[in-house]
Amino acid sequence: MNWVARAPGLQGLEPGIAARLEGLPVMRLPKGKVLFCPGEAARGFTILLSGRVEVFLIGPTGREILLYGIEPGQSCVQSTLxxxxxxxxxxxxxxxxxxxxxxxxxxxFTTLMDRSPIFRRFVFGAFAQRLQSVMALLERVAFQRVESRLAAELLASAENGAVHATHHEIATRIGTAREVVSRRLDALAKAGAVRLDRGVVTLIDEAALAGLAAVDGGAG
Incomplete structure (x- = not known):
């Protein structure tokens, strides 16, 4: 099966355009591979066929925040820009x-953007969706309390009632510092909402976490 047929959003490409894309090789990337770093120039437009890529912003102090994740059918706004x-x-x-x-x-990429309305629609459609998700992240970080963001993240990432992640990893995902997450988790544990073990947060009272996740307030 050709890879273009597997790529969400590229169905119906003009025959010549599809053939040109089909000639490009499929890369198989291991987990943990760095695809680009700050200061590098974009070499091309990546179409993800399987797996997940995450894009982080890194501050001057080394603190990270998860900007967005990329799955098949989605695009990298930084590459497009x-x-x-x-x-x-x-x-x-x-x-x-x-x-x-x-x-x-x-x-x-430049040639296809000029010649293919379908490819151009795919690029701009995915770009618009990605910008919406980035705006939603900014709104959460700016206007939702840390406790609410933390509770929402725990509920969203739990598998079988547990989140297997370090405090640093959780902090990166909700846009705050590790120390802040540790303090908030300790408070949740004392309140009986979670249990803390090394590298694992077990959800004890999901209803309480859901209530907390639904509460908006000033930035925490």
Whole structure:
């Protein structure tokens, strides 16, 4: 099966365009591979066929925040900005699972944007969805209390009632410092909402966490 047929959003491409894309190789990427770093120029447009990539912003002190995740059918806003506007990357992208991806070189990307309405619609559609998710992240960090963001993250990432992550990893995902997460988790544990073990947060009172996640307030 050709890879273009597997790529969400690329169905119905013009025959010549589809053939040109089909000639590009599929890359198999291991978990933990760094795809780009701050200051690098965009080499091309990545189409993810399987797996997940996460893009982080890293501050001057080394603190990280998860900007967004990329799954098949979604795009990297930083790559699109780099290709269309010439901006260097400001974040770092890392595979968090084994991935299959295709890199559309810069020159090919520019040609397809000019010649293919379907490819252009795919790029801008995915770009718009990604911008919406980034705006939602900014709203949460700016206007939702840390306790609410933490509770929502615990509920969203729990598997079989437990979250297997360090305090640093949780902090990165909700846009705050590890020390803040540790203090908030300790408070939740004392309240009986969670149990803390090394690298594991077990959810004890999901109803209480859901109530907390629904409460908005000033930035924490």
């Amino acid at each position: 780099g290709l269309l506007g010439g901006e260097d990357y400001t974040g770092e992208a890392i595979t968090v699972s084994e991935c299959e991806a295709v890199l559309v070189p810069r020159e090919t």
